[in-house]
Amino acid sequence: MITLVLVESSLSRLPDWARRKDVISNYKKVYGKPYDVLDVNAIPPRMRKMVGEKEGRPDIVHRALLSITDHPLYSMGRISLYMHTVEERIFSFSPSIRPPRNYLRFLGLMAELLREGWVGESRETALIREVDLTLEEIADGSILLDESGEFLNPISFLKSLNEGKFIVGCFPHGEFSEKVERLAKFKLSLHRGTLSSSAAISMLLSYAYYKEVWDP
Amino acid sequence: MITLVLVESSLSRLPDWARRKDVISNYKKVYGKPYDVLDVNAIPPRMRKMVGEKEGRPDIVHRALLSITDHPLYSMGRISLYMHTVEERIFSFSPSIRPPRNYLRFLGLMAELLREGWVGESRETALIREVDLTLEEIADGSILLDESGEFLNPISFLKSLNEGKFIVGCFPHGEFSEKVERLAKFKLSLHRGTLSSSAAISMLLSYAYYKEVWDP
Numbered sequence: 001m002i003t004l005v006l007v008e009s010s011l012s013r014l015p016d017w018a019r020r021k022d023v024i025s026n027y028k029k030v031y032g033k034p035y036d037v038l039d040v041n042a043i044p045p046r047m048r049k050m051v052g053e054k055e056g057r058p059d060i061v062h063r064a065l066l067s068i069t070d071h072p073l074y075s076m077g078r079i080s081l082y083m084h085t086v087e088e089r090i091f092s093f094s095p096s097i098r099p100p101r102n103y104l105r106f107l108g109l110m111a112e113l114l115r116e117g118w119v120g121e122s123r124e125t126a127l128i129r130e131v132d133l134t135l136e137e138i139a140d141g142s143i144l145l146d147e148s149g150e151f152l153n154p155i156s157f158l159k160s161l162n163e164g165k166f167i168v169g170c171f172p173h174g175e176f177s178e179k180v181e182r183l184a185k186f187k188l189s190l191h192r193g194t195l196s197s198s199a200a201i202s203m204l205l206s207y208a209y210y211k212e213v214w215d216p
Numbered sequence: 217m218i219t220l221v222l223v224e225s226s227l228s229r230l231p232d233w234a235r236r237k238d239v240i241s242n243y244k245k246v247y248g249k250p251y252d253v254l255d256v257n258a259i260p261p262r263m264r265k266m267v268g269e270k271e272g273r274p275d276i277v278h279r280a281l282l283s284i285t286d287h288p289l290y291s292m293g294r295i296s297l298y299m300h301t302v303e304e305r306i307f308s309f310s311p312s313i314r315p316p317r318n319y320l321r322f323l324g325l326m327a328e329l330l331r332e333g334w335v336g337e338s339r340e341t342a343l344i345r346e347v348d349l350t351l352e353e354i355a356d357g358s359i360l361l362d363e364s365g366e367f368l369n370p371i372s373f374l375k376s377l378n379e380g381k382f383i384v385g386c387f388p389h390g391e392f393s394e395k396v397e398r399l400a401k402f403k404l405s406l407h408r409g410t411l412s413s414s415a416a417i418s419m420l421l422s423y424a425y426y427k428e429v430w431d432p
Contacts, residue, residue, distance in 0.1 A: 030320065032248040041318050059317055063282065070415040072407040101275055102257050103319040104246065153430045191288040191425075199286040202418035207426065209407075209419070214369045 002073065002164040002208055004201070005139045006064055006083045007180050009170035010057035012038050013114045017050055035107040036115065054086050054171035060197055062106045064170050065099045067198040071205045078212070079205075082131075082138050086171065090131050090138065094120070097127040141185045142167045144176070145200050149187030154207045155215060157188060166204060170197045218289065218380040218424055220417070221355045222280055222299045223396050225386035226273035228254050229330045233266055251323040252331065270302050270387035276413055278322045280386050281315045283414040287421045294428070295421070298347075298354050302387065306347050306354065310336070313343040357401045358383045360392070361416050365403030370423045371431060373404060382420060386413045 013036050014023070022044060027034040030042040040048055040056035061083070073079050074095070081093040091113070100106045113119045118126035142165040158164065167184060169176055190203045229252050230239070238260060243250040246258040256264055256272035277299070289295050290311070297309040307329070316322045329335045334342035358381040374380065383400060385392055406419045 028248065030248050032244065032246050041321075059319070063279070063317075066279065066412075066414070067418065070412045071418075072409060072411065072415070075409065101279075103275070105257075155426065155430075193288060193291065195288065196282075196286045198282070199288070199418075202283065202415075203422045203425070206419045206422035210371065210423070214371075 001078055001080060002166065002205075003080045003138070003142075004068060004082070005135075005142060005165070005167050006061070006081075006170040006197070007135070007139070007167050008054055008177060009061050009064075009083050009085045010054055010172060011061045011083075011085050011110060011114070011170075012055060012087050013111070014038055015050075018043065018047070023047070031104055031107070035104075036111040037107050039107065052086070053174045057172045058107060058110060059103065060172060061110075061170055062099070062103060063196075063198040064168070064201055066101065067201045068205070069093075069097060069099060071202070071209070073205050073209050073212070078208075083128075083170070084135050084139075088135070089114075090133055090135065091128050092131045094125075094127045135179065136183065139165065139167055139180075139183045141165065142183055144180070144184035144187045145169075145190060145195075145204065146176070146187045147189055147191070147194055149189040151189045151192055154188070154190055154203070155211055158208055158211045159215070164208065168197055168201055168204075217294055217296060218382065218421075219296045219354070219358075220284060220298070221351075221358060221381070221383050222277070222297075222386040222413070223351070223355070223383050224270055224393060225277050225280075225299050225301045226270055226388060227277045227299075227301050227326060227330070227386075228271060228303050229327070230254055231266075234259065234263070239263070247320055247323070251320075252327040253323050255323065268302070269389045273388045274323060274326060275319065276388060277326075277386055278315070278319060279412070279414040280384070280417055282317065283417045284421070285309075285313060285315060287418070287425070289421050289425050289428070294424075299344075299386070300351050300355075304351070305330075306349055306351065307344050308347045310341075310343045351395065352399065355381065355383055355396075355399045357381065358399055360396070360400035360403045361385075361406060361411075361420065362392070362403045363405055363407070363410055365405040367405045367408055370404070370406055370419070371427055374424055374427045375431070380424065384413055384417055384420075 027042045117130040120127035243258045333346040336343035
């Protein structure tokens with residue numbers, strides 16, 4: 001079983017400074033209608049400096065989630081998935097979720113999730129739900145995927161693990177917070193260079209699938 | 217070097233039946249403005265039966281292209297990339313392209329590509345350009361990624377190849393055309409089950425990267 005924790009995910013509601021007519025009308029122009037999700041692409045250019053460096057990129061979260069839920073390891077029930085956001089909210093995912101593939105439908109779903117704390121047929125059977133756990137509780141002792149980590153043969157590394165608990169950053173720029181760094185017991189690099197969140201996830205899961213199916 | 221050929225990619229301009237006011241106004245409602253790209257999500261529901269089973273899903277193409285261009289093998293210059301569309305147009309990609317990560321910007325770029333036949337600073341230095349080659353010329357003798365193919369250890373398989381030329385379907389439903397089937401000299405399955413285009417690409421490229429870096 002692999003536990004994946006997406007950290008500092010670039011997903012939040014519109015902050016107070018963006019709850020104004022001109023921003024709403026820019027969302028309509030860019031995305032057809034307003035969504036209560038901060039997306040730097042829909043913020044008028046003159047106001048973009050208000051968006052923090054890790055904020056306003058739900059597209060990164062969308063792509064990361066699809067890389068996970070599309071992966072055969074996910075449909076095989078071998079992945080336990082959590083998402084921690086820039087605002088320190090923590091969400092847990094059901095094994096049966098299929099996020100919308102269309103970006104604007106995804107924004108609609110995320111607006112509902114951020115507002116209600118869950119999405120699905122009912123709070124009890126929610127596909128994604130906010131959980132009352134701390135990041136320490138779900139991610140302490142994890143392996144952090146990071147360009148600056150040790151560049152090791154990833155399949156051999158996976159074979160050496162008892163438990164695979166991985167942290168992947170889900171933000172556009174900047175370093176991991178100190179809090180996240182403290183949780184990691186080890187830093188692993190999958191490539192000597194920058195990787196997007198979804199590329200890092202796809203590589204990790206492909207190696208884990210290989211280990212499970214071809215090299216157990 | 218790996219040659220990747222995305223085939224029957226679900227990307228085309230609006231067909232004549234969709235060049236009407238009510239469709240354009242639906243595009244504005246769904247995507248903020250009209251794009252000259254057929255996207256089933258923006259077609260009014262009552263007209264969706266007009267969209268062929270392989271048509272109208274540029275989001276699949278978007279995700280596939282980002283899976284490729286985000287991959288370290290691509291930045292290492294180890295991938296030669298072609299896209300064949302449902303309408304039998306063929307495009308070649310420059311090694312330095314970074315497609316827009318935002319879906320609507322991607323639609324804008326694809327509208328330009330489908331209209332002009334190239335995108336970039338000039339036709340000569342185009343990042344993507346239409347080429348005057350047939351599918352046979354670029355993909356004959358390829359390995360087709362297909363659920364129904366042989367399920368072999370992918371890293372061993374890659375090591376056994378002299379030349380890696382792969383065909384990946386980039387459409388939502390249905391079987392490969394007979395024409396594509398005829399070009400394949402071998403069918404390889406990466407998982408005993410359906411895979412999205414981007415998941416299949418990510419698995420293939422991760423194994424190819426592993427072979428290159430860790431098991432040459």
